[in-house]
Amino acid sequence: MTNALSQLGEVPTPWAIIPYARNRNFTGRKDLIERVRGLANRSGHNRIALYGLGGSGKTQIALEYLCQCESQKDRHVFWVQGSGVVGFSKGYRAVAQRVRIPGVSTEADEEGFLLGVKQWFEGPSSGNWILVVDNADNDEDFKGNSGPIAKFVPQCPKGTLIFTTRSRQVAIWQECETVDVGKMEKDEAQALFTKHFGHWRDLRDGEDEVNDKRMKELLSRQFSNIQREVDVTESILSTYFITFDRITKQMPTAGHLLRLIAFFDRQNIPEQLLRECGIEGMDDSIEFRPTIGKLSGFSLVTTFEREGKTFYELHRLIQLSIQAYLLPEELHKWSTAALGVISRIFPKYKHELRDICEAYIPHALVVTKGRTDPTAEDLCFRVGECLLYLGSYNRAEVQIRQCIRLGEENKEHFSNNHYRRLIVNNLATLLEYQGKYNESETMHRRALELRESVLGPDHPETLTSVNNLANALEYQGKYDESEKMSRYALKLSKKGSYDESEILNRRAMEGREKILEPGHPHLLTSFNNLAIVWECQGRYVESEAMHRRALEGLERNLGPDHPDTLTCVNNLTTVLKSQGKYDESAEMSQRALAGLEKIFGPDHPNTLTSVNNLASVLEGQGKYGESEAMNRRALKGREKVLGPDHPYTISSLDNLAIVLEYQGKYDESETMNRRALEVREKVLGPDHPHTLTTLHNLAFALRHQGKYGESEVLNRRALEGRERILEPDHLDTLTSTNNLAVVLEYQGKYDESATMNRRALEGREKALGPEHRHTLTSLNNLAVVLRCQGKYDESETINRRALEGHEKALGRDHLDTLTSTSNLAVVLEYQGKYDESATMNRRVLEGHERILGTEHPHTLTSLNNLAVVLRCQGNYDESETMNRRTLELRDRVLGPDHPDTLVSVNNLAVVLLCQGKYDESEAMMQRARRSVQQSRTGYSFNLRAALSSIFGRLWPSSARAIG
Numbered sequence: 001m002t003n004a005l006s007q008l009g010e011v012p013t014p015w016a017i018i019p020y021a022r023n024r025n026f027t028g029r030k031d032l033i034e035r036v037r038g039l040a041n042r043s044g045h046n047r048i049a050l051y052g053l054g055g056s057g058k059t060q061i062a063l064e065y066l067c068q069c070e071s072q073k074d075r076h077v078f079w080v081q082g083s084g085v086v087g088f089s090k091g092y093r094a095v096a097q098r099v100r101i102p103g104v105s106t107e108a109d110e111e112g113f114l115l116g117v118k119q120w121f122e123g124p125s126s127g128n129w130i131l132v133v134d135n136a137d138n139d140e141d142f143k144g145n146s147g148p149i150a151k152f153v154p155q156c157p158k159g160t161l162i163f164t165t166r167s168r169q170v171a172i173w174q175e176c177e178t179v180d181v182g183k184m185e186k187d188e189a190q191a192l193f194t195k196h197f198g199h200w201r202d203l204r205d206g207e208d209e210v211n212d213k214r215m216k217e218l219l220s221r222q223f224s225n226i227q228r229e230v231d232v233t234e235s236i237l238s239t240y241f242i243t244f245d246r247i248t249k250q251m252p253t254a255g256h257l258l259r260l261i262a263f264f265d266r267q268n269i270p271e272q273l274l275r276e277c278g279i280e281g282m283d284d285s286i287e288f289r290p291t292i293g294k295l296s297g298f299s300l301v302t303t304f305e306r307e308g309k310t311f312y313e314l315h316r317l318i319q320l321s322i323q324a325y326l327l328p329e330e331l332h333k334w335s336t337a338a339l340g341v342i343s344r345i346f347p348k349y350k351h352e353l354r355d356i357c358e359a360y361i362p363h364a365l366v367v368t369k370g371r372t373d374p375t376a377e378d379l380c381f382r383v384g385e386c387l388l389y390l391g392s393y394n395r396a397e398v399q400i401r402q403c404i405r406l407g408e409e410n411k412e413h414f415s416n417n418h419y420r421r422l423i424v425n426n427l428a429t430l431l432e433y434q435g436k437y438n439e440s441e442t443m444h445r446r447a448l449e450l451r452e453s454v455l456g457p458d459h460p461e462t463l464t465s466v467n468n469l470a471n472a473l474e475y476q477g478k479y480d481e482s483e484k485m486s487r488y489a490l491k492l493s494k495k496g497s498y499d500e501s502e503i504l505n506r507r508a509m510e511g512r513e514k515i516l517e518p519g520h521p522h523l524l525t526s527f528n529n530l531a532i533v534w535e536c537q538g539r540y541v542e543s544e545a546m547h548r549r550a551l552e553g554l555e556r557n558l559g560p561d562h563p564d565t566l567t568c569v570n571n572l573t574t575v576l577k578s579q580g581k582y583d584e585s586a587e588m589s590q591r592a593l594a595g596l597e598k599i600f601g602p603d604h605p606n607t608l609t610s611v612n613n614l615a616s617v618l619e620g621q622g623k624y625g626e627s628e629a630m631n632r633r634a635l636k637g638r639e640k641v642l643g644p645d646h647p648y649t650i651s652s653l654d655n656l657a658i659v660l661e662y663q664g665k666y667d668e669s670e671t672m673n674r675r676a677l678e679v680r681e682k683v684l685g686p687d688h689p690h691t692l693t694t695l696h697n698l699a700f701a702l703r704h705q706g707k708y709g710e711s712e713v714l715n716r717r718a719l720e721g722r723e724r725i726l727e728p729d730h731l732d733t734l735t736s737t738n739n740l741a742v743v744l745e746y747q748g749k750y751d752e753s754a755t756m757n758r759r760a761l762e763g764r765e766k767a768l769g770p771e772h773r774h775t776l777t778s779l780n781n782l783a784v785v786l787r788c789q790g791k792y793d794e795s796e797t798i799n800r801r802a803l804e805g806h807e808k809a810l811g812r813d814h815l816d817t818l819t820s821t822s823n824l825a826v827v828l829e830y831q832g833k834y835d836e837s838a839t840m841n842r843r844v845l846e847g848h849e850r851i852l853g854t855e856h857p858h859t860l861t862s863l864n865n866l867a868v869v870l871r872c873q874g875n876y877d878e879s880e881t882m883n884r885r886t887l888e889l890r891d892r893v894l895g896p897d898h899p900d901t902l903v904s905v906n907n908l909a910v911v912l913l914c915q916g917k918y919d920e921s922e923a924m925m926q927r928a929r930r931s932v933q934q935s936r937t938g939y940s941f942n943l944r945a946a947l948s949s950i951f952g953r954l955w956p957s958s959a960r961a962i963g
Contacts (some may be wrong), residue, residue, distance in 0.1 A: 017094050018077065020063055022143050033064060034181055036048060040162075046157065048178075048179060050169050051180055052180060052181030052182060053181075054137075054243055059135070059164070064136070065853070076130070078094075078095050079134065080131070080134070082136030082164075085141070088114075089110065096117050116156055117152070128158070131160070132162045132163075133161065134164050135165070136165040137246075139170060139173075147695040163176060166299060168296070169297050241321070243300070244321075253282075253287070258322065260277055260341070262313055262319050262334070263323075263339075266318075268311050268359065269301075269363070270311055276289070276345055300314070339379070340375065343376075343378065343379045346360050351599075358386075361383055362389070364383045367379070371407055371420055380402050380403040381422070386427065395428055400426055400427045407423065421451055424443055425465065430444060441476065445469060448466060448469055476684075523799050540575055543575045550568050563600075565595075566610075567592075567606075569592040569595075573589045573613055582621040586618065588924050589610070590614060604641075607633050608634050608637045608648075612630075619659050628656065631656040632656060634655070636657055644806055645679050647684075650679050657673045661701050670702065676698075677694045689726065693719060695721070699711045734764055734767070734774075744756065750789045760781075764778050780823055783799040796824070796827050796828065799820065805826055818843075818844050822840070829869045844866075853891075855889055860889050861900070864882075864886045865887065871910065875919075876915050880912065883907050886906055886907075906924075
């Protein structure tokens with residue numbers, strides 16, 4: 001025996017019988033040692049159990065505690081083995097020798113001798129002591145007060161007993177305060193590994209097969225410097241094997257369950273999975289509880305609750321040790337059994353089974369790893385399909401491609417045409433969701449070929465493939481071929497052929513109504529498709545009614561929170577927004593978003609689409625700050641989930657740029673637009689429709705900054721591109737025509753602007769009808785350019801028509817309505833109808849201040865316009881006050897050289913001139929002239945003409961609705 005404490009000189013004590021020297025490589029565990037110290041120093045708590053896995057460091061912690069403890073000067077310290085009666089007796093003999101208890105010579109007297117040592121501990125002569133009972137792992141040895149060892153353990157209020165044990169039951173029977181010895185902190189573990197094996201980084205890069213092999217080698221390495229029973233040298237694996245053998249002997253069912261669990265994912269093992277695993281008795285709670293309790297009692301599995309459900313976890317080292325423990329034939333047996341269990345209970349994806357699928361996916365991935373049999377192939381297919389619906393596109397692609405590889409190895413199984421069609425179709429759809437449109441097109445063609453050859457050209461599955469291929473072609477801008485496919489599939493709405501699309505959608509709906517039940521999903525899909533076509537035609541009332549009919553059916557048949565129901569809610573949101581019903585639209589958007597967040601989580605692609613839709617509704621309400629926040633959330637989420645170059649991510653960039661522009665944040669808006677354009681040109685090419693949309697948005701942002709020349713160049717490029725690939729009368733082409741007309745007007749190119757505006761108006765009236773929002777926008781813009789040409793009567797007539805249409809469609813307080821009101825006010829002022837113009841301008845100013853705030857660029861335009869008409873009425877003092885307020889705000893918000901700021905400089909100069917304040921008026925004129933001469937924005941105007949009359953006219957209003 002070695003008096004380790006006396007030798008170290010750290011804790012001088014008269015009696016210290018410990019069989020080990022201090023471990024110089026001991027690392028960390030400070031919190032556990034402090035926990036033991038705290039319990040040992042508390043009165044009434046003199047029984048402590050260090051409980052945990054074999055090899056987790058229980059003995060080391062007990063030894064280090066004794067070596068660190070400075071308060072042992074008046075305590076005797078003893079150490080005995082609890083791994084069996086023989087070892088325990090040997091330890092008690094050492095105690096007896098030290099305290100001079102006479103030994104015995106015959107085996108018959110052994111029990112009396114041990115009881116004598118126990119009585120010494122309990123008696124007054126023993127003083128204050130600490131007794132460590134190490135490796136007290138066998139339940140039966142410590143059962144109650146009558147177990148083979150338990151009956152010799154002191155039972156008294158004095159002294160401190162410390163047990164180290166793998167069995168929680170021992171701690172319970174010995175009425176101990178438990179200190180759980182779990183895994184080390186990461187930095188502690190790395191430091192300990194480095195001390196023993198060189199460097200931890202060799203194993204840090206994952207848990208692949210190479211690392212598994214390396215870890216098993218390390219676990220098998222013999223060690224002797226970690227103190228255990230005298231003269232025993234073990235590997236870490238051997239300490240686990242002892243426990244496995246003991247469990248298998250005591251409760252065979254627990255041994256079987258442990259072997260099976262070792263081949264699942266070691267984390268988040270649902271209790272339901274174990275209850276349905278097929279091992280005899282596990283479906284019976286009376287048998288299951290003690291079985292899982294046996295594994296938990298030896299720290300082999302841990303239990304936790306989440307959302308009212310029970311899950312289990314297996315330590316990584318335990319998992320590896322079990323796999324090293326099993327013979328090759330047992331390895332194959334239990335790994336195959338684990339695959340069979342997961343394959344049997346993993347369901348085909350349905351919304352109502354989503355939680356089950358998510359819980360079993362990690363286990364399915366583990367049991368199929370390295371397997372090539374048909375069972376693994378089938379399971380890979382179901383996992384891939386599930387991941388696809390859950391929006392985990394990259395992981396889904398891995399599984400589906402693995403399924404295809406396995407199918408090619410199992411020719412007979414893969415020859416099942418239905419199965420092949422499903423796999424190919426899923427991969428094609430997945431690639432489309434990832435924005436990989438070229439690859440998606442290839443796979444959709446393959447799926448179509450399979451379905452046509454097996455099912456025929458008119459089968460519903462074949463038509464679905466045709467439709468899917470049309471979508472993939474459209475995403476690539478291959479509109480001609482996409483239209484051919486869409487016609488074949490009776491789905492033409494995305495090409496803009498709304499009348500024919502309506503006929504075909506009605507035909508599909510009427511046919512389905514004859515053969516399907518009223519709530520059948522395919523019939524409700526027809527309702528939805530027809531509603532979308534009507535919305536594109538501007539028939540909002542009919543579209544809304546049809547969307548509500550579809551929604552009612554979905555709510556009744558699938559429930560209000562089903563993903564299909566929430567998709568329909570999103571569609572209804574869009575048509576409500578188009579009618580200016582923003583409050584209900586916002587309410588619907590928030591319902592859809594809340595539902596999708598609950599079902600899929602905040603980062604699912606469907607959830608992010610709903611975030612995007614809500615941002616659009618908020619923008620329509622003029623809540624630009626909230627809309628900006630939602631757009632930033634959608635952009636951040638899509639960058640994270642889909643990647644920075646995904647088409648949906650770039651759409652979010654576009655949308656954010658637009659709402660920034662509406663807030664007057666032109667520089668940031670331009671930056672966003674240029675970033676989006678750069679990516680679109682790189683990924684899609686310069687003539688792709690989506691690239692041209694971004695080009696148009698950038699031109700729009702440049703115009704608002706007064707960079708008219710560059711804006712015109714980009715607008716012409718966008719228009720030429722759209723005319724080339726979309727036809728002259730396509731709605732997107734007409735939008736480009738409209739926007740080019742506006743920037744031409746801003747540069748004083750009125751004749752060309754008027755021609756462009758009339759072309760846009762004529763095309764929109766034909767395609768959308770006279771009361772559609774975009775048609776009314778074209779009316780408004782034509783009225784503005786007519787006013788600039790001096791055609792005031794015609795401009796007034798068209799302005800009144802546009803205002804009447806906006807009030808009817810959108811209400812008096814909608815921003816587009818206020819823009820029409822503002823433009824009518826200006827043309828009235830030009831005709832000398834000052835009183836009516838002032839009334840109109842005050843209405844606009846009040847509306848903009850209420851909706852947009854006092855410093856929004858549109859509000860400042862309204863303030864400027866009212867100041868001009870007040871000057872025209874001769875109200876110079878009030879006009880001057882408003883002009884100064886406008887100039888001050890524009891200087892701060894837009895900058896001193898912004899075109900709108902220079903308009904305010906000009907207008908203030910004029911009203912000062914009217915009042916005879918010549919010096920200040922001249923200073924203002926000089927400031928405007930210098931700014932124009934030094935400007936690098938490409939903006940210019942005839943200052944001499946502007947100042948030639950004290951009734952110099954206001955520039956065209958910058959508050960303008962753009963389609």
